[in-house]
Amino acid sequence: MESFGFSWCFPENTKDLLWAWNGCKFSKGGRKLWRLIPHAICWVLWKQRNEIIFDSKQSSFHERLIRIKGMLFLWGKGLNCLSNFRFEDFVVRWETVVQAL
Numbered sequence: 001m002e003s004f005g006f007s008w009c010f011p012e013n014t015k016d017l018l019w020a021w022n023g024c025k026f027s028k029g030g031r032k033l034w035r036l037i038p039h040a041i042c043w044v045l046w047k048q049r050n051e052i053i054f055d056s057k058q059s060s061f062h063e064r065l066i067r068i069k070g071m072l073f074l075w076g077k078g079l080n081c082l083s084n085f086r087f088e089d090f091v092v093r094w095e096t097v098v099q100a101l
Contacts, residue, residue, distance in 0.1 A: 014042060029081030030101030033072060036079075040071035066091060 011017045021038050044067045051057040059067075069090040076082040089097050 026101045032081040
């Protein structure tokens, strides 16, 4: 969240998280990506939960972060809001991606 200029405080439940997740002053594509962030986080955490319970598989914070960025990249490409970026940009140059939005 620091990349976007915010401090982070998690709402009490998922409904409040999604409701409170109002966009910032980004381009149209940036707003689309911004709105995907809580969905990507929840999706990856849910998948991680299932891997722990059903497969006894753990992942590091870094691995989860890469998965979140991967989801954002795939969904953003599907919405045509990331035409100028490659996946490598998301992984290695996240700050640059955020500043460009």
